[in-house]
Amino acid sequence: MTRTTYKRVPFNLALAKKIMSKEVKGRIVTRSGWKARIICFDRKERKDIFEPPRNIIALIDNKGGDEEVHSFRDTGMMFLSEETDFDLHIEVPTYYRDYSNFVPQKWQPCLVRDNENHLWGIQVYSHTDCQGKMLFYNDEGYVIPYTKVLPLSKVTARLIGTTKNYEQLIQELDENGKD
Structure with a gap:
């Protein structure tokens, strides 16, 4: 069994939707590496509360085993201009192996x-x-x-x-x- 390794990429709304619908392999995590489970991408709110709106609702695993509810903008950011440990990122599988020093074995x-x-x-x-x-x-x-x-x-x-x-x-x- 091969172990899949992941690389972290910036949050992308279209890719996040594909990951959540299982069209694409990957996972959603926070900046600090906690697992995130997106519940919806289209939260409704009054326009004057947050601009741009925080339409994404996600459950974040905390260290105690509970899930906390947080809202995010379409960019994956919790706040408009300040980075937090809760900001969303995407981890996608990486398939690269360094074969520059590969030496085959007899009959391989x-x-x-x-x-x-x-x-x-x-x-x-x-x-x-x-x-x-x-x-x-x-x-x-x-x-x-x-x-x-x-x-x-x-x-x-x-x-x-x-x-x-x-x-x-x-x-x-x-x-x-x-x-």
Whole structure:
């Protein structure tokens, strides 16, 4: 089982709505890291009370295990110009792993290609030769070198048959907020 890691991004009303409706993976938290559960995005109030209005109602977990009710502006801020520990933020999954020092193990399936213009494919690692080239078994049982190598995983498998680089894939996943 892989553990999902999250990165914090500024509050975004459209993304928060998608997270709450389970269209996108993520979670709402306060600036101080407490869990927040948004109850509604369209609270009605008199226009002269708060300008701009505080339309978002959220329950914030406190350290005692209770939930406190707070209202927020569409920006996720509790107050107009003052930051608080209760201001809302979004945490989205991050899929990036640093594979710059990746060393495959014997018989490990890997994603491979020779250069940026070639499509990613799957080959099984054989060994590294005396010149430091990583060699892989091809479909006919011969060993051939590849210069671009990534471990095969749920995330990297999305590169198979494409010319995208790993960083482009991660950027797309982070923007979409989906596995």
